[in-house]
Amino acid sequence: MADSDTGDTTEAPTGRRLERAREEGNIAQSRELHLFSSLGLASIALVMVLPTGARRFVLEMKGLLEHSGDIDFDPSTAAQVMLFAMKTAMLLGLPVAGAAAVAAVTTSTLQSGFLIRTEALIPDLTRLNPMKGIKRIFSVTSLIDTIKSIAKLGAFSFLLYGVVTDTLRLAPNTMDWSPQVFATTLYDLTMRTLVAVLVVQMIIVVLDEVWTRYHRLQGLKMSRHDTKEETRQTEGDPHVKGRQKQLRMRRTRKRIREAVKNATVVITNPTHYAVALEYDQGAGNAPRVVAKGMDELAARIREFANESKVPIVSNPPLARSLYTLPEDTEIPYEYFQAVAAVIAYVWKLKRPPASAPPPVL
Structure with missing residues (x-):
């Protein structure tokens, strides 16, 4: 061989x-x-x-x-x-x-x-x-x-x-x-x-x-x-590249796990998209996209949410729209009403109705 x-x-x-x-x-x-x-x-x-x-x-x-007959053909x-x-x-x-x-x-x-090629002029x-x-x-x-x-x-x-x-x-x-x-x-x-x-x-x-x-x-x-x-010489050693890819994926999963752990809610498609939002009412800021993923990464986000007991809400149109936003950015004004309804629903699940604070965005 x-x-x-x-x-x-x-x-x-x-x-x-x-x-x-x-x-x-x-x-x-x-x-x-x-x-x-x-x-x-x-x-x-x-x-x-x-x-x-x-x-x-x-x-x-x-x-x-x-x-020719008239010409005297001497040598000259x-x-x-x-x-x-x-x-x-x-x-x-x-x-x-x-x-x-x-x-x-x-x-x-x-x-x-x-x-x-000037080298071709050199004798070989x-x-x-x-x-x-x-x-x-x-x-x-x-x-x-x-x-x-x-x-x-x-x-x-x-x-x-x-x-x-x-x-x-x-x-x-x-x-x-x-x-x-x-x-x-x-x-x-x-x-x-x-x-x-x-x-x-x-x-x-x-x-x-x-x-x-x-x-x-x-x-x-x-x-x-x-x-x-x-x-290997032009693109790098495949084994090294594979190892680097694994390390990147591991770091990405770790970062997403930490982000989802502190999230307020995860909005899903329900299977293709997943977007984790964090909202701190006391800070006075709008909800922020802390993690997002599609297909396999979306499944990871749902898995991390279940581990950390973060509520998962299925809302396909909202999930697809929020997925287009960059990570670690606050949501735009046009999504306030829809997101507020989701957060209110999550707070309603976590607390008794009388003590649930109204969502302020």
């Missing part, structure tokens, strides 16, 4: 365990989601820049090729032509690459909950441990990553096959196309490919997100012993 309590990690991680893991950088990060967001934002950027950018690129390359000229072509291509690809980078950083920040030599590396290679996580990679390779190979097939089918006709037709066809082919890639990647993201969160929670599971220890 002891081994079971201390060794088996069968309990769900506590909130404190999850928070501590997050502070240590152990968060559910899906790399596939990063890739999907990068592809998605890059695709939006591509849709915005490709129609005009591709047309401009084709026209400039067409002009360059048409005048060839370098300038290459530089011009690279700049033109960069103007087309830079917004796309920038959008992908922004998406990757944003997704990583949102997934981590804006967690910034324990990562160079070859035994840990071997364990990672043959772990379940490594197996799942391998399966995901094979599945992705198969899906994207199928898509690539379709793109290559369409390209080879259209290639013989490109010699007769105008730059506008070439740019439009290139745009359509690119958009179809991107949509297909994004759909496949979205399916992979959903599966990877489910696995990543499940695997993280499994790795953070705790033994019953760990759960008890963490509860």
Whole structure:
């Protein structure tokens, strides 16, 4: 039993365990989601820049090729032509690459909950441990990553096959196309490919997100012993708390017992509420609520009243109203008449009718 309590990690991680893991950088990060967001934002950027950018690129390359016979391709000229072509291509690809980078950083920040860990910049030599590396290679996580990679390779190979097939089918006709037709066809082919890639990647993201969160929670599971220890550290020892609760209840019962012992009357609901009132006629003050309780505590008050031979009067409406008053306070004026009738009745029980003083409130 002891081994079971201390060794088996069968309990769900506590909130404190999850928070501590997050502070240590152990968060559910899906790399596939990063890739999907990068592809998605890059695709939006591509849709915005490709129609005009591709047309401009084709026209400039067409002009360059048409005048290639008039250019003296010495090393200096060839370098300038290459530089011009690279700049033109960069103007087309830079917004796309920038959008992908922004998406990757944003997704990583949102997934981590804006967690910034400067400790991660410090080199950790324990990562160079070859035994840990071997364990990672043959772990379940490594197996799942391998399966995901094979599945992705198969899906994207199928898509690539379709793109290559369409390209080879259209290639013989490109010699007769105008730059506008070439740019439009290139745009359509690119958009179809991107949509297909994004759909496949979205399916992979959903599966990877489910696995990543499940695997993280499994790795953070705790033994019953760990759960008890963490509860004790965060909330205090349950035994100590139980002992303190018992002491508080004992002090409360003692205080109520003393209050009821000196009370004039206890007004009840008759079982749910009990309010003990004390009235000193000679002091000239209004009756005062010295103790009150509901359900179990009300039963205690009735028990203490019976022990001290304090009269108990059943008056449900008055008991419920008086229960709302704070303890050790005088009753308000609106309750004087009802309470006076109760106290008069109590005095009538205790004394002969001729000698009973009238209740003065």
